[in-house]
Amino acid sequence: MGDIDSMNEAAMLQGQAQLSKYISAFPISMAIKCAVELRIADIIHSHGHPITMSPIATNIDSSSPDISYLSRIMRLLVRQKIFTAATSQGEDTFYGLNPISRLLLHDTELSLAPMFLFQNNPILMAPWHCFSSCVKEGGIAFKKAHGSEIFDMASKDEELNESFNNGMNSVTKSIMKSIITGYKDGFNSITSLVDVGGGTGAAMSEIVKAYPHIKGTNFDLPHVVSTAQKYEGVSHVRGDMFQAIPPADAVFVKRIMHDWGDEDCVKILKNCRKAISEKTGKVIIVEAVLKPEGEGLFDDLGFMYDLVMIAHSSGGKERSEDEWNKLLKAGGFPRYNIIEIPSWLSIIEAYPQ
Numbered sequence: 618m619g620d621i622d623s624m625n626e627a628a629m630l631q632g633q634a635q636l637s638k639y640i641s642a643f644p645i646s647m648a649i650k651c652a653v654e655l656r657i658a659d660i661i662h663s664h665g666h667p668i669t670m671s672p673i674a675t676n677i678d679s680s681s682p683d684i685s686y687l688s689r690i691m692r693l694l695v696r697q698k699i700f701t702a703a704t705s706q707g708e709d710t711f712y713g714l715n716p717i718s719r720l721l722l723h724d725t726e727l728s729l730a731p732m733f734l735f736q737n738n739p740i741l742m743a744p745w746h747c748f749s750s751c752v753k754e755g756g757i758a759f760k761k762a763h764g765s766e767i768f769d770m771a772s773k774d775e776e777l778n779e780s781f782n783n784g785m786n787s788v789t790k791s792i793m794k795s796i797i798t799g800y801k802d803g804f805n806s807i808t809s810l811v812d813v814g815g816g817t818g819a820a821m822s823e824i825v826k827a828y829p830h831i832k833g834t835n836f837d838l839p840h841v842v843s844t845a846q847k848y849e850g851v852s853h854v855r856g857d858m859f860q861a862i863p864p865a866d867a868v869f870v871k872r873i874m875h876d877w878g879d880e881d882c883v884k885i886l887k888n889c890r891k892a893i894s895e896k897t898g899k900v901i902i903v904e905a906v907l908k909p910e911g912e913g914l915f916d917d918l919g920f921m922y923d924l925v926m927i928a929h930s931s932g933g934k935e936r937s938e939d940e941w942n943k944l945l946k947a948g949g950f951p952r953y954n955i956i957e958i959p960s961w962l963s964i965i966e967a968y969p970q
């Protein structure tokens with residue numbers, strides 16, 4: 618056997634290992650989902666220090682938890698550095714929290730647990746199996762899987778609506794600090810702001826808390842707004858952004874355009890333009906700006922979420938600056954600035970003149 622053959626064999630083994638990782642790429646997210654459902658991070662946190670499997674199992678909501686299953690799930694999560702584990706010689710393993718597992722605590726300000734439960738819900742997973750059919754025939758993956766599009770389904774399914782809104786809120790809370798500090802001058806110069814597709818109002822409540830001079834309006838579909846809690850300084854308005862948007866000095870649109878194709882985005886932008894002053898108004902878009910040449914985690918996330926949009930949206934996508942430029946022009950916003958914030962999302966500030 619010559620050198621080339623042995624190199625090929627090594628490359629083949631490497632390829633097999635690499636592909637085997639992707640043949641089952643979901644065990645990590647499913648293990649995290651399981652830990653979130655069982656509130657493992659909360660149980661450890663409630664003790665105030667790392668604990669062994671026994672008190673974890675005792676606190677799980679079950680009369681006979683299977684410790685061997687849980688130990689295997691925790692073993693993978695420790696290997697992935699989601700939880701910590703320490704074992705002194707011959708002793709039990711003590712599981713602890715690190716900055717990642719702290720984000721899986723329920724009911725905390727920056728928890729990502731609701732988004733984990735939402736994105737890994739079987740309803741949201743099913744459309745991923747429709748990609749090849751989308752390529753062959755076109756169409757909407759979510760509709761192929763469920764017979765209706767996501768916002769229609771959420772308007773009829775209370776549980777999905779709640780999971781959707783909670784998931785969005787959790788991610789919103791984690792990014793608002795960067796937006797609020799990264800866009801200080803932008804918020805200081807306006808007195809009224811409408812958040813289009815603002816969900817249950819988490820973003821607007823943070824904005825008016827930081828900038829109390831702003832009169833905030835949270836605008837979304839009726840089935841979303843009807844579940845929103847009251848926030849001081851925020852009025853909730855129900856409606857359809859494709860029909861009309863309530864007037865304000867500026868419009869805030871966070872993670873909305875990525876849900877829609879170009880034609881729909883142009884309709885939304887034209888309605889944004891009608892809602893603001895031609896001379897002094899602006900639209901504040903929070904979205905990914907794809908950088909094909911970028912290599913970091915933030916850049917990768919944009920391309921991954923682009924596929925999430927194939928799975929869950931109705932023709933939506935993540936866009937590069939070039940694509941944003943064309944879309945904004947077509948929607949009546951010929952001038953824009955991109956403001957980078959410490960996130961994989963950016964602020965695109967666009968003006969009608």
Ligand SMILES: C[S@@+](CC[C@H](N)C(=O)[O-])C[C@H]1O[C@@H](n2cnc3c(N)ncnc32)[C@H](O)[C@@H]1O
Nearest residue numbers: 785789814815816837838841857858859871872
């Ligand atoms: C991806 S979520 C983003 C929510 C929020 N802006 C955020 O960043 O967390 C999209 C939002 O758009 C809302 N939406 C969808 N169609 C809408 C319409 N026609 N008019 C108003 N809101 C709409 C949904 O109900 C949902 O809350």
